[in-house]
Amino acid sequence: MLVMTIESSCDETSVALVQHGRRILANAVASQIPVHRRYGGVVPELASRNHIRDIHTVLDEALDQAGVELRDIEGYGVTSGPGLVGSLLVGLETAKGLAYSFDRPCVGLNHLEAHLTTVLLDLDDLKTPEFPYLGLIVSGGHTDLYIVHQLGDYELLGRTRDDAAGEAFDKVAKMLGLPYPGGVAIDRLSRKGNPDRHEFPRPMWTRSNLDFSFSGLKTAVALHLDKKGIPEDQALADLCASFQEAVVDVLIMKSLTACRQNDLTRLVVSGGVACNHRLRHRARRACDDDGVELFIAPPRLCTDNAAMLGPIAEWQLQGRAEQGFTNFDISARASMTLGRTRRSTSSNHR
Ligand code: KG4
Ligand code: ZN
Numbered sequence: 001m002l003v004m005t006i007e008s009s010c011d012e013t014s015v016a017l018v019q020h021g022r023r024i025l026a027n028a029v030a031s032q033i034p035v036h037r038r039y040g041g042v043v044p045e046l047a048s049r050n051h052i053r054d055i056h057t058v059l060d061e062a063l064d065q066a067g068v069e070l071r072d073i074e075g076y077g078v079t080s081g082p083g084l085v086g087s088l089l090v091g092l093e094t095a096k097g098l099a100y101s102f103d104r105p106c107v108g109l110n111h112l113e114a115h116l117t118t119v120l121l122d123l124d125d126l127k128t129p130e131f132p133y134l135g136l137i138v139s140g141g142h143t144d145l146y147i148v149h150q151l152g153d154y155e156l157l158g159r160t161r162d163d164a165a166g167e168a169f170d171k172v173a174k175m176l177g178l179p180y181p182g183g184v185a186i187d188r189l190s191r192k193g194n195p196d197r198h199e200f201p202r203p204m205w206t207r208s209n210l211d212f213s214f215s216g217l218k219t220a221v222a223l224h225l226d227k228k229g230i231p232e233d234q235a236l237a238d239l240c241a242s243f244q245e246a247v248v249d250v251l252i253m254k255s256l257t258a259c260r261q262n263d264l265t266r267l268v269v270s271g272g273v274a275c276n277h278r279l280r281h282r283a284r285r286a287c288d289d290d291g292v293e294l295f296i297a298p299p300r301l302c303t304d305n306a307a308m309l310g311p312i313a314e315w316q317l318q319g320r321a322e323q324g325f326t327n328f329d330i331s332a333r334a335s336m337t338l339g340r341t342r343r344s345t346s347s348n349h350r
Contacts, residue, residue, distance in 0.1 A: 001314055007078075007308070011035075012305065016309070044084045073098075080108030110338055113312050115139065118307075141167070145159070146339060157258050169183035175222060176230060176236065267292050269294070275299040
């Protein structure tokens, strides 16, 4: 199928055209980072307004890039949650409107499922993982470990009990007076910093459960700043690198523990924090040592974008097409769970 996918769950407006759930023909993204930067974080009201302003331009750009027309599109896939409701609605209503006008099927999709399955797209230099694999989602709202048994069959092994990894990056960056999005700024400064300069805590450093916690680490940085003040130049780079190292240590230790406990030999890392250069480098080394194959999409596909919806959109649309069924009642959902849990875990409210 030739499918149009639309993503607007947070502060990126994105429209993609994906063929057979694998081949990216176009992936247009309008980022709102400059709009939200002056507030130090995403302002939901501004996000929805900017989605409304940008959606048609981004849609035209995607059609141009792919060289296709609206009537060629055979189905629509759109993020229905989790995310900011006002933002999600813009993508949802656009997709539903087009599907209705052209009499095509439309499916609402889970943003987390899209992050977990991005690597199933055809990507240069990266082969596609076979099932089952371990999926680590590290984004602004989530830090979750899943077994991906196959498309549609996910088992949650662990998640953050408080802040998500990306949220910790963003909050620590804000304390340091660095621009939004904080993960990018900390990553950049860390490149010239010494990760061993400060010994920050590695929260939940235990192999007995696969949950995460990052708020204590954030507090440790805050206490350090209270005592010593905000550092500059090399000292700032060292602080960023030391904080980043603590986050990366925990993410890698828990992911490889989960692989070992479940006899999995493939690890997929996804979500915005998967752009982090230190995480990518350390994960590669650790996976090599443990005989685990590592799959991380290129950075432009780790942060929010519509192409990542391609594999699940195709899969869901095929199922629907057989039933001749399209649901125009899909609505925006601020929170949404994915898959089954092996045991009960505390919920993450973002
Ligand atoms: O997946 P994403 O684009 O949006 C959500 O679904 O949340 O992830 C955004 C998060 C932000 O917290 C941002 O600071 C973080 O990803 N991020 C990074 C890097 N690039 C983006 N964190 C660490 N290092 C990076 N290079
Ligand atoms: Zn995301």
